[in-house]
Amino acid sequence: MTYQEFEKNINLGSLKNRDLETYLLALLKLVEDEREQILTAELLLKPLQDAYTSKPKKFNVEWLKIKDEPDENTFMNSKTNSSTDKTGVADIGEFYYTIAVLKFQIAELHKMKGKQLDDEWKYYGIDSETGNRWYNFDPSSILDCGMRCFMDGNKNGDQEFKVSWRTLGDLLEMGRIYE
Template sequence: MTYKEFYNNINLRILKNRDLETYLLALLKLVEQEREQILTAELLLKLLHDSSTSESKKFNIEWLKIKDAPDENTFIDSKTNSSTDKTIISDISEFDYSMAVLKFQIAELHKMNGKQLDNESKYEGIDSETGNRWYNFDPGSILECGMRCFMDYNKDDDEEFEVSWRTLGDLLEMGRIYE
């Protein structure tokens, strides 16, 4: 599946039925259920779609302790294959990164509820109480901007969209900060 095909299949209209925190809680629950799977573009699309209607995970107050966006580099478990000298990146660590992004964003939205999220100009960009910048506050805009960032960076929308568990975390983080 190409970048353009993936983008065109997100179906942003169905995502407007939920607030972002509820959507991300549902996505977190679905992702946890798929943890043993290899993430493909098709599975990622299914997770993104199903999160608009599926049951949400219960919010964990421990997540309120999260202050910083996850750094993808701290989750990379790389090993060098001695026979090929190629770096192998563990998919488990990529999964952990995406889980950390989900929990971080859910916690941030929870903290901003009734405060910064009430700002009518929030789509021009706001800072959370922990100093993290946000530009998108609904499932459609965060996914659209995340994919636009992927596509703008890649420059060839017809190139194959290679997906791993890290892709989910990157998509959400890019969507949070991409204008």
């Protein structure tokens, strides 16, 4: 699948009624269920699309302790990034990075409810109470902007879109901060 094909299929435009926190909770549950999969572009599309309607994971108040966005280098260079873990998952550091991104973003959104998220101008950018910058606050915009960032970095949209578990974490983080 090419970058352009992935971008075309990433979003189910008619299903924009789910708030981003609920979407990310559903995505977290789906990703955890797919842990043993070696990710392809086609397999990545499925949880991104299914998270619009699937049951979300229960929010964990422990996530409120998360203050900083995950540093991908910590996960990629850690001992958890052996080539496989005990379940046979390749690139386990990349998987845990994506899980950390999901928990970070869920916690941030939860903390901003009734505060920054009520700002009518939030799409011009707001800072969370932990000082992290946000520009996108719904599933459609975070996925669209994250993919635009990938596309801007790859001028040839006809090139194969090679993905790993890190791709999902990067997509969400770029979507959060990309205007």
